[in-house]
Amino acid sequence: MLYDPTLDKWHEECGVFGIYDPKLDIPKYIYWGLFALQHRGQESGGMALHDGENIHTHRGMGLISHVFEKGVPSATGHIGIGHVRYSTTGANNPQNIQPLAVYTSMGQVALAHNGNLTNTRQLREALDKSGTAFQTTMDSEIIVNLVARSHKKTIEERMMDSLRRIEGAYSVVFMTKDALYGARDPFGFRPLCIGKTASGGYVIASESCALDAIHATFVRDVLPGEYIKINDRGITSQMYTAPQSKQVCSFEYIYFARPDSIIDGQDVYQARLNMGEEMWKETQYDADLVISVPDSGTTAAIGYSMASGIPFNYGLIKNRYMGRTFIKPDQKQRELAVRMKLNVVKSVVKDRRIVMVDDSIVRGTTSGIICKMLREAGAKEVYLCISAPPVKYPCFYGIDTSVRKELIAARMNEEEIRAYIGVDKLHFISPEGLYRAMDHILPNTMCMACFNNHYPTTVPVVTEEGEKYAFE
Secondary structure, eight states: OOEETTTTEEOOOEEEEEEEOTTSOHHHHHHHHHHHTGGGOOSEEEEEEEOSSOEEEEEEESOHHHHTTTOOOOOSOSEEEEEEEOOSSSOSSGGGOSOEEEEETTEEEEEEEEEEESSHHHHHHHHHHTTOOOSSSOTHHHHHHHHHHOOOSSHHHHHHHHHHHOOEEEEEEEEOSSOEEEEEOTTOOSOOEEEEOTTSOEEEESSHHHHHHTTOEEEEEOOTTEEEEEETTEEEEEESSOOOSOOEEHHIIIIISOTTOEETTEEHHHHHHHHHHHHHHHHOOOOSEEEESTTTTHHHHHHHHHHHOOOBOOOEEEOTTOOOOOOOSOHHHHHHHHHHHEEEOHHHHTTOEEEEEESOOSSOSSHHHHHHHHHHTTOSEEEEEESSOOOOSOOOSSOOOOOGGGSHHHHOOHHHHHHHHTOSEEEEOOHHHHHHHOTTSOGGGEEOHHHHOOOSSOOEEEOTTOOEEEEO
16 A cells, blocks of 8 residues: 655555446446546556457546546446555556456456555565566456366356465456356455346445445345355355354454445444544543544544534635655644645634544654644644554554564554654554444454454565565
8 A cells, every 4th residue: 555655644555436227327336336446546547348349448547537538438248347556565557557457267257456465575486486477567467367277167166266275355357258256254354245236237346335326236245255146146155264253354344335325334434433432531631623644534533623613613624636746854844845735824723722523643744844834824722532452553454564673663652653743642543442433333344454463364475675585
């Protein structure tokens, strides 16, 4: 996953979308579905379509609106899959755009994948030794190669055989000329849901907001370890492996997912409101105003305001037309970039004690700049509330935080972070408060590894520089 050094944010992972419907214009519906999932990846995107004879991919760098600025391609088939991407494993280049399509002895297969594999190195080395030629640096290519090299009798068995060999986080959609398939890893790290179109077809998507965009009805979430097949006979399901204790990524609720989505029964917007309420209960700050670091902190800030009775207002305005910026490791350059992306509304913050809500602190590089901007605008005091516990440990399931020493909470305690940022008060939501905010998710079914070092699976061992050299 790419890291935005300007706003000290991780970007969302990837988004996948698949549709089977003989009555719809498939390319247009994939386009609309990907547009709804654009928040999950703005680096590249594409779709795989069937023309009656072969599967063709149509892909490009940038936003979906840019990739298909000349219009969506035509297709005669009634199956298609799509993908929006931020890089996790694999560099940011055109060769790594998904979906991927390969030829196998049983016909073409296309794949779109969200997540990150933890046994990539082992599998890639084994495939290299067996003569596999890789065209990309993505772990997703490992999956399609495993499908192509499997000796199972049917394409479905080959897909499931490949899924049993990979480890880590993955929600995937496959397509052949005849069917659409979807699968979720045994722990359910990444979301995946099923919808039904108004004309009787089916959709598989990363988030329910994509179903809403095409007026499809939510059916249910894909279960951890479940394999879905959709063809002219309808939809069938089987467990390709034994499900483990569900471990959906807690950051899906804190930050990654669109707030109008529902994931595994949990309304994301309500969860974020609840996080704000829990932070109010844990802080009880005496303040004049609640603001957010837009946009990811806004819902929790509203929740804090509703619970406390302290008015909410927009004290920071985000420039929505500025793309990601690669900042030189220079404080002056970084400060200028933050000021380009965010600006203070002076009339809102002047002479006020402010509670500022954000979703997380990763490296702590920009919170201090924002605090400085607020003080320059006349804010009396700044109290920073974070709707995630301190991020102390690397994530190997789709967030590129493998270098632990770069995480500020791994090096400093809360008081040291407060002093480094320069706020008057600092509070991270407690793990217990985060659990309470989830009114439909049990505490033991969320992955909290980046907070507590309790990894649900085997993970790579890393050096201080972040190099992955062995597996535990």
